[in-house]
Amino acid sequence: MLHEDSAVLAFVLCIGATLEPVRAITQRPSVVLADPLCDPPCWNGITPGATSADEVYSILARTEGVDFGTLFERIRGDQTLQFSWFFSAPIPDSTGRIYFIGGEVAAITIGTYGSADVEEILGMLGPPAA
């Protein structure tokens, strides 16, 4: 029994060791670091203070890595207050949320949860004010 457990453990470790380099090759950089469409505070063609909820919906629908099946829309009256979604592989980020005020984007939150580090972010945004 102990021998079988050891064999299973060795097999799992072997598979994990094989998959890790594959994951490292296929995984993309964070969507925060690799945005070919625009510069912060714009993300993926979505600009705080300028982009409407309808435009955001269309953009998210055609964005690779946005798991559109997980898109959740929070509505009050006839106004969209928030979109939230999960990213899917090979995008390493976790979640995205977009908040609206008065029908326009007010804030965009990308849950990176480790897909980028401080050095990479500072390289993109420059030194912070505070």
Next chain:
Amino acid sequence: MLLWLDQGYAVVVDHRSSCPAGDPTQISPGDRVAQVVYFEVSRFPALLRTQSLFGPDSEAVLVEAAPWTEAELAP
């Protein structure tokens, strides 16, 4: 949290311990980033002073920042 007030970015660094506003914590280049937030500065002037727009309670603060209209409040 790192803040670019004028430009409208904020970066929340992932630390195991909590990091309340006004309690500076040392960060390193290799520290993981938990969240990146882009925001419209003019929408959140009061919130930016408290820095409560970011972190675990950010969602509630952002949702509350959307004021109810008179039409929505009407009976």
